[in-house]
Structure formats: C-alpha cells, structure tokens
Amino acid sequence: MTLSTTDDRTPRVGQGGAAAGVAVNAVSKAFGGAPVLREVSLTIERGEFVALLGGSGCGKTTLLRIIAGLEIADVGTVVIGGADVTGLPPYERPVNMMFQSYALFPHLTVADNIEYGLRAAGVERAERTSLVVWALRLVRLEGLGRRKPDQLSGGQRQRVALARCLVKRPSVLLLDEPMAALDRGLRDEMQRELVRIQRDVGTTFVLVTHDQDEAMSMADRIAVMDAGRIVQCGPPRVIYDQPASCFVARFVGRVNLFAGRVAAGRPGATEIATDDGLTIRARGQAALGAGSSCTAAVRPEKLLVSRLPAGLANEYHGKLEDLAYFGDVTRASIRIAGGRVVEATLGQLERSSGAPLAVGEAVVVGFDEAAPVVLTA
Numbered sequence: 001m002t003l004s005t006t007d008d009r010t011p012r013v014g015q016g017g018a019a020a021g022v023a024v025n026a027v028s029k030a031f032g033g034a035p036v037l038r039e040v041s042l043t044i045e046r047g048e049f050v051a052l053l054g055g056s057g058c059g060k061t062t063l064l065r066i067i068a069g070l071e072i073a074d075v076g077t078v079v080i081g082g083a084d085v086t087g088l089p090p091y092e093r094p095v096n097m098m099f100q101s102y103a104l105f106p107h108l109t110v111a112d113n114i115e116y117g118l119r120a121a122g123v124e125r126a127e128r129t130s131l132v133v134w135a136l137r138l139v140r141l142e143g144l145g146r147r148k149p150d151q152l153s154g155g156q157r158q159r160v161a162l163a164r165c166l167v168k169r170p171s172v173l174l175l176d177e178p179m180a181a182l183d184r185g186l187r188d189e190m191q192r193e194l195v196r197i198q199r200d201v202g203t204t205f206v207l208v209t210h211d212q213d214e215a216m217s218m219a220d221r222i223a224v225m226d227a228g229r230i231v232q233c234g235p236p237r238v239i240y241d242q243p244a245s246c247f248v249a250r251f252v253g254r255v256n257l258f259a260g261r262v263a264a265g266r267p268g269a270t271e272i273a274t275d276d277g278l279t280i281r282a283r284g285q286a287a288l289g290a291g292s293s294c295t296a297a298v299r300p301e302k303l304l305v306s307r308l309p310a311g312l313a314n315e316y317h318g319k320l321e322d323l324a325y326f327g328d329v330t331r332a333s334i335r336i337a338g339g340r341v342v343e344a345t346l347g348q349l350e351r352s353s354g355a356p357l358a359v360g361e362a363v364v365v366g367f368d369e370a371a372p373v374v375l376t377a
C-alpha cells in the first residue's frame with residue numbers, strides 16, 4: 001500500500017479513502033421468527049451524514065450491522081459505492097463500525113490503540129506513523145499519544161475510539177450511539193466535534209441514536225424508525241415541520257395532537273371537529289373528505305398565550321395550570337374547555353409584556369390557521 005497524500009490532512013490510504021454512497025434495498029430480517037426489520041429501503045449519498053433515529057429495540061443496530069456485513073439480511077440487498085456487497089464479509093466492505101459499547105485496549109497507549117487496525121491490515125510502518133499523527137490531529141489529541149486509556153477523560157477516550165475507526169479511512173463510517181456514555185456537556189461538545197470531523201474527512205457517516213436533539217443538530221437527513229420500519233426520512237427541518245405521522249410528530253420534538261374528523265374540507269382549508277368538542281381551522285393542507293378521521297398536530301411554539309383574545313383563527317379559553325422554566329424557554333400547560341391540557345412555549349415577548357402570567361390565571365390560548373399540520377396516520 002502506498003501513501004498518496006493529496007494534502008497533509010487527508011491521506012488517501014487504508015480501505016480506500018473516498019466516501020461512498022450506500023443503498024439498502026428492501027431489507028428484511030427476523031430473529032427466531034420475530035421480524036426486526038421490515039422491508040427497509042434507504043439511500044445515503046456519498047459524503048452524507050444520516051442519523052437513524054428511533055426508540056430502543058426498533059432495529060437501528062441491526063440495520064447498521066447489516067450494512068457492515070456483521071449480520072446477513074433474510075431478503076434485500078446492500079450496495080456500497082455502486083457495488084453489491086450483500087454477499088461480502090465485513091472485512092471486504094469499505095466500512096468501519098464504531099460499536100455501541102466500544103472498548104480500547106487498556107494496556108496499549110493511545111497511539112498504539114489507533115495504530116492497531118493498520119498493523120493488522122499490513123500497512124507499512126512509515127505510513128502507519130503518519131496516519132496515526134493525522135488521526136490524532138483530526139480528533140485534537142496531539143500530544144496525548146503516549147498515554148494509556150485510563151489516563152484520559154471519557155470524552156478523550158471517545159475520540160481515541162473515533163480515531164481508531166477513521167485511521168483506516170473507511171468509505172463509510174457507521175456509528176452506533178457513540179455519545180451514549182458521555183455526560184450532557186461533553187456530549188454537546190463531541191456532537192460539534194463529530195460534525196466538524198465529518199466535514200473535514202468527507203466520509204459518509206451513518207449515526208444511530210435515540211436522542212432526537214442529537215439527530216436534529218448533527219445530521220443532513222434523519223431516518224425515523226419504528227418497529228423495524230423507516231417511517232420517515234428527510235432533513236431535520238422537514239421531519240420537524242412536516243411530520244408524516246403522529247408517531248414522528250411525537251417522537252421528534254414536542255407536540256399537541258388534536259384527534260378528530262374533518263367537518264368541512266375545501267382544498268387548502270380544513271375544519272376539524274375534535275373528539276373533545278373543539279373546532280380547529282387549518283390552512284394549506286391537502287383536501288380531505290368530510291368525515292375522514294385525522295389529527296391536527298400543533299407545535300408548542302406556535303401557540304400564543306394571552307389574557308385577552310388575540311383574534312387568531314383558533315382560540316380557546318382555559319386556565320394556566322403550570323409553568324416550567326427552562327432558562328431559554330418557559331413551558332406552559334393550559335387546561336382548556338373539554339378538559340384537555342395543551343402545552344405552549346412562552347417566548348420572550350409573552351414573558352416580558354405586562355405582568356408575567358401566573359399559574360391559576362384565566363388565559364386564552366390560540367394559534368393561526370397555518371400552525372396545524374393535519375395528519376391522517
């Protein structure tokens with residue numbers, strides 16, 4: 001193997017170097033008769049950062065292992081860099097995987113830990129050395145190469161594990177909950193670092209997480225999974241603003257869901273009669289037949305809470321039941337007629353206009369016609 005350095009930060013060696021796209025085509029997998037993945041299809045562009053987001057047990061790790069070749073799909077194919085790798089063993093695929101519970105070799109130094117895989121792959125010594133230097137710099141651990149893992153912080157160990165994966169220059173890097181063991185502050189920092197590293201190396205990243213904030217802040221696109229299926233895939237903003245179902249709306253962000261039936265539907269304007277007797281007006285939605293069941297989803301930050309009606313298309317009288325202060329935002333719970341509790345995020349404006357709202361006050365909560373997303377699933 002030769003070292004053909006295009007610039008000194010990105011040596012083109014190891015398993016190939018160039019980022020590759022991934023296509024998972026109608027993959028299904030069952031364990032002992034229990035379906036774990038059901039006809040999963042996902043296309044990941046070269047150099048893209050995709051997050052697989054879903055609750056525990058929905059099949060995220062299994063999907064990652066199938067891409068890596070550590071698990072074989074019952075049906076379906078996996079294509080990496082344009083080549084069908086469905087029948088190939090893991091070591092013949094241009095991918096590397098950082099496991100949910102990764103472990104460093106405790107008796108090896110940081111540098112030796114990073115070098116280990118290169119040695120096993122038969123990379124020459126001079127090249128190994130320059131790659132380790134490159135990887136240490138990439139994860140900002142220059143100068144710590146001679147330490148042992150137990151002389152590092154949790155975040156630093158995390159970076160070593162990442163460097164160990166990246167040093168082999170995979171075309172695709174699969175990361176299974178890489179931040180799970182870190183505390184909040186460190187996690188935020190590593191999330192930013194990981195995005196920076198991905199931009200620097202240009203490798204295709206597939207990140208598994210059950211943390212919606214992590215997926216939202218890091219990924220180019222999010223694939224939301226539920227019970228072995230990808231239920232929606234798109235950029236974070238689309239997932240948040242146009243969820244495809246109640247499940248996605250609830251899973252990503254906070255939401256008020258008003259279930260009911262279409263009372264009157266014209267193209268572009270829908271009136272919904274909710275099960276608890278409210279009327280909700282929504283604009284800019286696909287036309288639905290009168291009587292069809294649907295749910296209006298309204299994000300808390302779209303709700304306005306005031307003492308007097310503000311003239312919005314949807315307004316309900318209620319009582320402020322709770323205020324939870326989070327520093328940047330305050331979450332208000334308002335019980336409205338019919339008994340339902342809605343959640344509203346109070347912005348600076350609402351908090352600073354006049355005397356602050358107090359728990360127990362009679363209030364009006366409202367949102368305009370553009371606020372609801374009408375869901376049929």
Ligand SMILES: Nc1ncnc2c1ncn2[C@@H]1O[C@H](COP(=O)(O)OP(=O)(O)OP(=O)(O)O)[C@@H](O)[C@H]1O
Pocket residue numbers: 031032036054055056057058059060061062063210
């Ligand atoms: N080797 C296996 N044998 C039998 N069942 C398995 C095996 N691997 C996974 N499963 C089952 O498949 C389902 C999906 O597991 P998977 O590890 O893919 O979930 P996950 O989405 O990664 O969850 P988590 O967020 O908890 O890591 C689970 O019900 C799990 O128990």
Ligand SMILES: [Mg+2]
Pocket residue numbers: 060061062100176
């Ligand atoms: Mg998992």
